[in-house]
Amino acid sequence: MTENNYGSPWDVIIIGAGAAGLTASIYLAKAGKNVLLLEKGSYPGGRAISTEMAGARVNLGGHALFRNAFRILHEVGVTVEGTAPKPPGLLMFKEADGKERAVPLSQLLLGSFLTFHEKIQLVRFYSSLRKTDTSALQHVPLRAYLESHISSPRVRSVLEALVRLSTYCEAPDLLSAGAAIHQLQHGQVLYIDGGWQTLVNKLVEQAKKAGVSIRPSSPVLEIKGSYPKMSLVLKDGTQLASSFIISTAGPADTMSLLNPALPPDEAAIYQQLIPVRAACLDLVVSGMPRPKTKFVLGADVPWYYSNHSAVAALSDQPGTEVIHVMKYLPALNKKDPKQDERELQGFLDSIQPGWREHVIKQRFLPSMLVSHSMVMAANGGLPNRPGPEVKGRPGLYVAGDWVGSEGLLLNASLASAKEAATLITNYEQK
Template identity: 35%
Template sequence: MGQKWDVVIIGGGLAGFVAANYLASYNLSILVLEKNKNVGGRARTDHIRQQYFNLGPHALYKKSKAKAILEELNIQISGKSPKIGGILVKDNYEYIAPFSPLGLLNTKFLSWKERIEWAKVLMNVISIDNEKLVNQTFEQWVQQTTRSANVQSILFLLGRLATYCHSPEKVSAKVMLFHLKASLSGVLYLDKGWQTMIDQLHNNAVTCGVQVQTSKSIKQIFPIEKDHFKLVLTDEEVIFGKNVLSTVGPNELNQMLGEKSPFSQIESFTEIQSVNGATLDIALTQLPNPKKLFAMGIVEPIYFSVHSNYARLSDDAKSIVMHVFKYHKPNENIDRKKVKMELEQFLEKIQPGWKSYVITSRFIPDITVNQRLPQPGDEEMLQCSKNKIPGLYIAGDWTSPNLILSEGAVTSGKQAAEEIIKKEKS
């Protein structure tokens, strides 16, 4: 017989550890199982040749539910906000980004008429009640909000920046505008990366008696009797849990539940698409052009930002750590070589000669940023998927109808823990 736990948490990422931290103050036996050698999931930071590389560019919304929850758990968040500004690139032209009052005044991307229009649209974004945008896509909202093609293209670009979603024709306006508004209140780049949050969450959980086992991959979940589960690992080890909290993606959860998965019968659940991109994470000894710290393509869905200008991301204070990122369309076929070349060429435009200064770099051609592309109608689908199996809880960046990224992961982790606590106390 395998060991029996009050709560088994599958996945040692943000959602799993936030849940573990809340559950830890109750008298419950808690086990976190993580398939990788190290904890952190997509919030992990790799320390490579003295540089701290997040898995691609990571920025935490300054005024966010996630930050408030992490602070409630006594997680110290240290970092700085990047300056608002930078440049926008179209073909071979560079324009000052109209993101600050000075940028708006000086940009040549917009005519005077368009600048006034853009200022009005921005005020609209700030004051909009996104709860009312229930069945609209972001594209529909943008087209309804402004007729100017240039202003529309800035809205699409800012939407990508705030959410990583690059399919305005599909994505929910409500979710996009919530995150766009949050990003306009500023973001933080974190000293030594997001691993610092994970390490504190992990240490606090372990100190409070939570068991964390790494290199443990769950293969199957069997509901065995009312409210009890048998978990089979890939090495055939068996574990029993009274409650199971899964933080893995929707497809993986479905597979773990096998033929009897109640989620296979919900068509929109099986059709959930992920938000993906390619990242080129680079450390340089110096920047060829120290004035250019941020750039985005207007048409080309590419992002560039020097994160070390604001956060400590190297053991050597002089090193530069930056990210170049390409936003993929849902289910896009990725040509690895082509994508790498696109990212390198974009960087060459902004930082000519950068290759001479490389300390180390890492290219990931296709990485999941969020496990669900948020679409109108998701709320119903997620609601209908909840409580399908009593005792099985789900959390993770795809499980909140209106929140994605770390916002979704952290808030759903807390929510799942509260649901478990409520059940156990009743």
């Protein structure tokens, strides 16, 4: 299709040119489908973009690529370079007087911070981690699971911190223990050289190579019809016809586009989902006061600090480093952006005193969307997440980090994108 031929019927139109949309488009185009990819922003990538700050490539908050995403990335022709970060060097604990105490991770088992009994509990948990049957724990809240297996509140706080690190989720009373432990079992990550923009660029390259038409600055107003006569109306009035539509716009946004709306009982599946968010302080710095402090994780405080430049190439300027500081935000409590920013600055004051003198440029994202939905125990965990097919609307599919029974975060986006593309391909072959 040429640039002036967007009004012609398409086999598939995909809403959203983030990782899920780009991945689905590649599978479909390689299967011989005529694919149009619409992006409301001025360029593809969604939340996976990196921005230029003082000559450095800075992700939107601290991003890490789980290695089990490689399989699907390789299938669509994408490889990225990067390095695995070392485990957190320090864990932050709240003392009885309200002050924070930084404890080296190595001292949890070797020092006196934990009692002998607590050390045994921690060792036993990790020795049995790989053998844990997560399918039996999908409907069990994480906190309830830990309380039934770990008597020490301090050890539970360490394990909850490691779950936050791998899921970005600060809701142990709601989060599925099965989903959380599965994520810990597959927790190997790397920081990508050049930032996540490198991943976006390679997905865009493969999509264009496969014949996908990408149209930026094209926000959608309505989704109408059903297979085989579906249509989209853009906010500028443009009407587009297609046999199938995939929306990667998130549950609330997708539901708001439907005309007519889904029946209340069907829409309820999407309306009950709770997003995962984080307050992010992104810094470009000229070194830091304590250069050996590269990775700090809050134990009973929901904080994160990581020098991503310690392992990934993110700047061409010698001595310039990219630091990400985050607060994992509670799921249901009211947020206070100014208080969250002060918390993160105070966290930095305690681990990197004098850090402000090293800042070249900084950015605060008060409520960064990490995932459109946590995996909730009350909903049955991973197996009961919404699937790619939208029931009652033949021809309409969804994909993203909240869809399908496989994985979290980017892994869920890629897996659901592949599944949606496969369902469409197989639908036409029936």
